[in-house]
Amino acid sequence: MPTTVTAYAAPSAAAPLVKTTIERRDVGAHDVLIDIKYAGVCHSDIHTVRGEWGPREFPLAPGHEIVGIVAEVGPEVTKYKVGDRVGVGCMVNSCGECANCKAGEEQYCAKGMTETYGSVDRDGSITQGGYSTQVVVIEDFVLAIPDGLELDVAAPLLCAGITTYSPLHHWGAGPGKKVAIVGLGGLGHMAVKIAHALGAEVTVLSQTLSKKDAGIALGADHFYATSDPETFAALAGQFDLILNTVSAVIDINAYLSLLALDGALVSVGAPAEPLAVNAFSLIGGRRTFAGSLIGGIRETQEMLNFCAEHKLGSEIELISADQINEAYERVLKSDVRYRFVIDGATIA
Amino acid sequence: MPTTVTAYAAPSAAAPLVKTTIERRDVGAHDVLIDIKYAGVCHSDIHTVRGEWGPREFPLAPGHEIVGIVAEVGPEVTKYKVGDRVGVGCMVNSCGECANCKAGEEQYCAKGMTETYGSVDRDGSITQGGYSTQVVVIEDFVLAIPDGLELDVAAPLLCAGITTYSPLHHWGAGPGKKVAIVGLGGLGHMAVKIAHALGAEVTVLSQTLSKKDAGIALGADHFYATSDPETFAALAGQFDLILNTVSAVIDINAYLSLLALDGALVSVGAPAEPLAVNAFSLIGGRRTFAGSLIGGIRETQEMLNFCAEHKLGSEIELISADQINEAYERVLKSDVRYRFVIDGATIA
Numbered sequence: 001m002p003t004t005v006t007a008y009a010a011p012s013a014a015a016p017l018v019k020t021t022i023e024r025r026d027v028g029a030h031d032v033l034i035d036i037k038y039a040g041v042c043h044s045d046i047h048t049v050r051g052e053w054g055p056r057e058f059p060l061a062p063g064h065e066i067v068g069i070v071a072e073v074g075p076e077v078t079k080y081k082v083g084d085r086v087g088v089g090c091m092v093n094s095c096g097e098c099a100n101c102k103a104g105e106e107q108y109c110a111k112g113m114t115e116t117y118g119s120v121d122r123d124g125s126i127t128q129g130g131y132s133t134q135v136v137v138i139e140d141f142v143l144a145i146p147d148g149l150e151l152d153v154a155a156p157l158l159c160a161g162i163t164t165y166s167p168l169h170h171w172g173a174g175p176g177k178k179v180a181i182v183g184l185g186g187l188g189h190m191a192v193k194i195a196h197a198l199g200a201e202v203t204v205l206s207q208t209l210s211k212k213d214a215g216i217a218l219g220a221d222h223f224y225a226t227s228d229p230e231t232f233a234a235l236a237g238q239f240d241l242i243l244n245t246v247s248a249v250i251d252i253n254a255y256l257s258l259l260a261l262d263g264a265l266v267s268v269g270a271p272a273e274p275l276a277v278n279a280f281s282l283i284g285g286r287r288t289f290a291g292s293l294i295g296g297i298r299e300t301q302e303m304l305n306f307c308a309e310h311k312l313g314s315e316i317e318l319i320s321a322d323q324i325n326e327a328y329e330r331v332l333k334s335d336v337r338y339r340f341v342i343d344g345a346t347i348a
Numbered sequence: 349m350p351t352t353v354t355a356y357a358a359p360s361a362a363a364p365l366v367k368t369t370i371e372r373r374d375v376g377a378h379d380v381l382i383d384i385k386y387a388g389v390c391h392s393d394i395h396t397v398r399g400e401w402g403p404r405e406f407p408l409a410p411g412h413e414i415v416g417i418v419a420e421v422g423p424e425v426t427k428y429k430v431g432d433r434v435g436v437g438c439m440v441n442s443c444g445e446c447a448n449c450k451a452g453e454e455q456y457c458a459k460g461m462t463e464t465y466g467s468v469d470r471d472g473s474i475t476q477g478g479y480s481t482q483v484v485v486i487e488d489f490v491l492a493i494p495d496g497l498e499l500d501v502a503a504p505l506l507c508a509g510i511t512t513y514s515p516l517h518h519w520g521a522g523p524g525k526k527v528a529i530v531g532l533g534g535l536g537h538m539a540v541k542i543a544h545a546l547g548a549e550v551t552v553l554s555q556t557l558s559k560k561d562a563g564i565a566l567g568a569d570h571f572y573a574t575s576d577p578e579t580f581a582a583l584a585g586q587f588d589l590i591l592n593t594v595s596a597v598i599d600i601n602a603y604l605s606l607l608a609l610d611g612a613l614v615s616v617g618a619p620a621e622p623l624a625v626n627a628f629s630l631i632g633g634r635r636t637f638a639g640s641l642i643g644g645i646r647e648t649q650e651m652l653n654f655c656a657e658h659k660l661g662s663e664i665e666l667i668s669a670d671q672i673n674e675a676y677e678r679v680l681k682s683d684v685r686y687r688f689v690i691d692g693a694t695i696a
Binding site: 099100103105108110170237252253261264267268269270271274275276277278279280281282283284285286287288289290291292293 | 447448451453456458518585600601609612615616617618619622623624625626627628629630631632633634635636637638639640641
């Protein structure tokens with residue numbers, strides 16, 4: 001018998017979120033039932049529930065930055081016990097058998113990962129996200145939140161943290177490396193914190209200088225306005241790695257010109273329109289334009305441990321669940337520093 | 349006193365090449381005078397002398413796939429002596445002081461390499477290429493042609509060889525790797541030979557199957573027609589590396605979809621128009637779109653040694669110098685298997 005739990009969900013792509021109920025499956029042998037304490041609000045939640053990334057079944061409760069406390073475990077569960085502090089990110093399952101899954105890169109599962117909400121689960125049901133009181137997830141897709149990380153500021157790490165940590169780590173951000181972060185929103189602010197903690201020299205490229213003091217406080221060494229054409233002349237050929245966290249269309253060739261020899265520009269944001277890449281921008285300097293999608297479960301745990309060790313939480317604005325539609329409007333206006341997090345106690 | 353030598357040069361961007369004379373500087377302390385035996389005909393020669401890659405000074409003698417015999421050396425020259433078999437590729441100088449030059453990647457010189465023809469040399473003169481009887485080049489930009497490589501089939505290695513060897517080597521083509529070569533022209537046919545010799549599993553992606561037998565004979569394991577949409581379905585997610593040797597605009601997202609996790613599509617050809625890259629094509633699979641420009645001098649020598657060891661020359665069609673304009677028309681129609689090479693004896 002599935003359990004009925006309270007959630008905030010969109011009844012349709014055109015409608016605001018409302019308080020409602022959704023079903024959670026019974027706790028299976030390998031499942032963990034989590035009492036949700038906090039759920040981060042990601043820009044992609046908005047794209048998804050509004051049908052901007054393709055049609056979805058409704059009602060749909062979004063939320064893939066979930067932290068909470070284990071309330072029950074199935075008989076075969078070995079990694080977690082009741083009372084453990086845990087998290088769930090953007091995926092709750094994958095085939096487990098393809099080369100990518102076996103390599104621990106479940107986010108690139110050849111059959112497609114099962115996303116935390118809006119995906120077809122193995123039993124045919126549609127997954128429902130973290131804007132709810134409880135969630136049931138197989139233990140292999142549950143992360144441990146280490147001591148030293150408060151639950152509320154840990155929530156955004158499950159998406160914004162891993163989405164930036166993974167490419168920074170993969171492309172070698174560290175001592176002696178010059179790293180630029182494009183955009184200082186939910187993703188960008190975590191990218192600055194993590195790149196700084198990894199030991200890189202960090203430059204923020206933001207539209208204006210309005211967030212300069214905040215960026216420096218987060219750990220940036222330099223801060224430039226991309227609305228100033230001088231910026232692109234001054235920084236030409238400088239960076240080993242540019243992490244683009246902006247989903248809007250940018251002048252990609254201008255940003256590529258900022259890369260040093262063998263430098264890489266890695267996008268974790270994706271505009272709906274294609275980017276017009278001049279092949280000469282890549283050929284001159286053997287430059288790379290690449291993309292990166294969240295991170296695997298093993299790497300997500302590594303990121304959480306790294307953030308605990310370096311005391312890196314997200315900067316958050318805590319909201320009650322009934323403020324979610326207002327929060328969405330503010331996210332769309334970039335009016336948040338830097339992540340809204342729903343207080344799970346206000347969902348019930 | 350400069351020396352006057354015979355050359356085939358374009359009097360203007362609109363004119364065919366004509367037999368004429370050009371000046372070569374006196375042999376300086378570090379210079380090598382080379383009697384040119386063969387000069388390969390590269391598609392970029394045509395773009396350049398026709399002003400398609402920007403305005404140039406005329407008359408201009410193209411040619412950057414040069415092989416010959418050392419006729420004279422300056423007093424400080426230590427690497428070469430009269431009678432040595434040598435080659436000159438796409439560049440004849442660089443600043444020597446920037447980080448890229450010091451790293452042996454002179455092609456990415458921060459101040460711009462001095463190209464073999466059409467560049468402003470240190471003395472203010474305009475460099476003139478290999479469609480001539482002799483050339484004077486500083487020894488640091490002269491390559492040794494190893495025994496076991498015939499001079500005529502070695503000529504195209506100085507551009508087509510290094511342009512394909514460098515990215516294949518840099519991106520790890522070798523045993524256990526699946527490599528696709530897009531296009532089977534002057535660059536593509538060398539890419540197939542080199543990738544095969546490096547031990548990779550090689551697939552040719554050509555517009556039609558018309559060159560299939562030839563491609564297999566060159567060392568390809570598989571051959572697919574890109575005009576057949578089934579090709580893209582059949583090969584989805586297969587390749588670790590795709591080397592694009594085609595300068596025309598391609599459906600870049602379709603080719604990116606053929607890459608495995610962490611795969612790279614590297615362009616050495618550059619269309620004038622930008623390529624419309626969908627960021628999702630990169631994010632799904634952490635894929636890379638990159639570019640590569642010839643190779644450094646050290647790596648060019650390494651490539652020549654590799655080709656000598658593996659008996660890899662270019663497939664060539666030897667022409668006399670007075671056939672050059674006809675050859676250009678045939679290059680533009682892709683009617684050459686696979687590289688025209690001018691017999692230096694016919695230039696004088």
